[in-house]
Amino acid sequence: MNAIYLNEAQLSLDDFATVSQQTLHQQDYPLAHGAQRNVLIYQAESLINAARDDRQSVLSELHRALSSGPGVFVVKGLYRDLAAVDRSSQLFEEILRDEAASGGGDHFARAGSNGRIWNALQKVAERDADAFIDYYGNPLLALICESWVGPGYEITAQVNQVRPGGKAQQPHRDYHLGFQSNEVVARFPLPLQILSQYLTLQGAVAHTDMPLESGPTQLLPFSHQYEGGYLAWRQPKFIEYFQQHAIQLPLQKGDGLFFNPALFHAAGNNTTADHIRTANLLQVSSSFGKTMEKVNHVKVLLSLYPALRQRQLETEQRHAVIAAAAEGYSFPTNLDTDPPLGGLVPQTQQALLLQALQEGWSEVHFDQQLSEHVQKRQA
Ligand SMILES: [Fe+2]
Numbered sequence: 500m501n502a503i504y505l506n507e508a509q510l511s512l513d514d515f516a517t518v519s520q521q522t523l524h525q526q527d528y529p530l531a532h533g534a535q536r537n538v539l540i541y542q543a544e545s546l547i548n549a550a551r552d553d554r555q556s557v558l559s560e561l562h563r564a565l566s567s568g569p570g571v572f573v574v575k576g577l578y579r580d581l582a583a584v585d586r587s588s589q590l591f592e593e594i595l596r597d598e599a600a601s602g603g604g605d606h607f608a609r610a611g612s613n614g615r616i617w618n619a620l621q622k623v624a625e626r627d628a629d630a631f632i633d634y635y636g637n638p639l640l641a642l643i644c645e646s647w648v649g650p651g652y653e654i655t656a657q658v659n660q661v662r663p664g665g666k667a668q669q670p671h672r673d674y675h676l677g678f679q680s681n682e683v684v685a686r687f688p689l690p691l692q693i694l695s696q697y698l699t700l701q702g703a704v705a706h707t708d709m710p711l712e713s714g715p716t717q718l719l720p721f722s723h724q725y726e727g728g729y730l731a732w733r734q735p736k737f738i739e740y741f742q743q744h745a746i747q748l749p750l751q752k753g754d755g756l757f758f759n760p761a762l763f764h765a766a767g768n769n770t771t772a773d774h775i776r777t778a779n780l781l782q783v784s785s786s787f788g789k790t791m792e793k794v795n796h797v798k799v800l801l802s803l804y805p806a807l808r809q810r811q812l813e814t815e816q817r818h819a820v821i822a823a824a825a826e827g828y829s830f831p832t833n834l835d836t837d838p839p840l841g842g843l844v845p846q847t848q849q850a851l852l853l854q855a856l857q858e859g860w861s862e863v864h865f866d867q868q869l870s871e872h873v874q875k876r877q878a
Contacts, residue, residue: 503688507681510727512736518725519744523569530560532575536746537720539564539572543579543639550642561646561757565700569720570759573748577640577704577755583633584753588706588777590623590630591616591658614660618792619779623656624799624824628806631799635823636816640781643757644822647700648785651827651847655784655792658706660777661714665769669733670717670741673701673760674782674791676729684729692729696761698788702781703757705750713776714767716756717745723761732763741765786828796848797873799824804865807856817856825849836875848872 502509525534530549533540550557564572578584595614616622624631635654644652671677675695676684684692709715719741722728731737741763750756758764769776784790803824812820826848829839837845851872855865 503690504685505689505692505727505730506685507730507734510731510734510737512740515722515725515728515731515737516740519719519722519740521569521721521724523720528560528564528568530557531572535748537569538718538746538748539569541572541574543574543576546574546642547639550639554642557642558646561643565647565723565757565759570723570762571718571720572757573750574639574643574755574757575751576753578637578753580633581753583630584704584706586627586630587623587634587779590626591619591660591706591777591779593626594619594622595658595660612662612665614658614662614777616658618655618794619658620654620656620823621794621799625802628803629810631803631824632806632810632812632820636812636820638813638815638819640755641815641819641822643702643755644700644783647757647759648698648783648788651786651849652700652822653784653786653790653794653827654823655782655790655794657780657782657792658777659766659780660775661766661769662775663769663771663773665714665766665776667714667717667768668765670719670738670745670763670765671732672723672728672763674699675760675788677732677760678791679729681730681733689726693726696723696759698785699760700781700783701758701760701762702755702783703778704781705752705754705756706777706779707775708752709750709776709778710771710774711747711749711767712770713774714769715747715750715776717741717747717765717767718758719745719763722763723759728761728763737763796824796826797869800848800852800869801866804852804855805862807852808859808862821849821852825852832876833878836877845876846872 523534523537528539531539532542594616829844829847832845839845
């Protein structure tokens with residue numbers, strides 16, 4: 500396909516099948532522990548050790564896995580500290596209860612079969628600073644985010660809970676263009692459609708074990724490489740192909756699943772009688788992109804700062820928390836009132852937070868400086 504614009508008549512199921520039938524060669528991914536059903540399986544421990552010797556080679560391999568590779572990988576034991584996962588799970592239950600009482604819900608599933616928490620990142624920060632720090636102070640998570648979208652990324656988090664009897668989703672692609680109608684998609688030049696998948700990393704942290712019968716995500720490895728995919732996923736013949744060829748992998752609590760947002764995927768059927776499947780979905784945005792959710796980082800930072808000052812964190816843990824909690828990019832800003840300091844870019848919120856922690860600012864001083872930082876960036 501050399502077209503700049505595509506229409507639905509140009510889609511080819513044969514091309515889609517050719518792309519999706521590629522075989523994964525595990526030897527191309529020397530850090531992988533294994534491969535199952537065309538999905539790369541990594542062990543958290545080996546990635547951490549490898550990154551100590553050569554961080555860039557780990558970043559490169561993970562990036563390749565999501566681009567020229569199958570577009571998906573699992574990290575076993577992403578959270579070794581299962582207490583951090585359980586503590587967040589408890590908060591999720593509290594939030595779900597509170598929101599159910601006030602009439603919240605999910606737009607993507609039938610009422611009752613599904614629990615959804617939007618902007619779980621901010622809600623957890625505001626309820627329990629230590630829980631946030633324990634969860635997002637995960638250097639391996641930070642490394643994985645950086646491998647796809649580079650530094651200065653922004654995390655958003657949405658909890659998805661699928662209860663017994665919960666039905667499978669239709670296959671789809673994710674944010675950005677996975678949320679747009681075909682009319683809108685078709686107006687984007689094809690290179691932009693392809694570019695858009697580099698702006699977001701899609702992740703899921705398993706907060707419960709996810710045996711196959713509980714319906715872990717159905718995936719079609721390599722399907723992100725089909726260029727016309729954003730126009731194709733609603734068509735019956737593509738849906739049928741997906742249903743015939745999609746694979747599922749069981750996950751254990753604390754495992755992470757990461758995939759290219761252009762990969763065809765769908766939540767599976769929960770056919771168990773009693774197993775609630777809960778995932779924290781991480782949507783990680785490049786600093787060049789727009790996030791799906793608005794996070795109020797000022798509220799997040801004011802909630803976290805007192806605990807962050809107290810906690811003795813390893814440098815890498817602290818960087819991971821800062822990356823999840825504060826904005827990492829200088830722009831857009833008001834260059835009249837927020838000029839660059841010393842370089843070409845104005846100070847980021849992340850840099851401000853780091854400075855505050857390094858210089859031991861009081862809570863009052865941090866509050867003042869943060870307000871000023873927000874103010875001077877307004878137009
Ligand atoms: Fe999705």
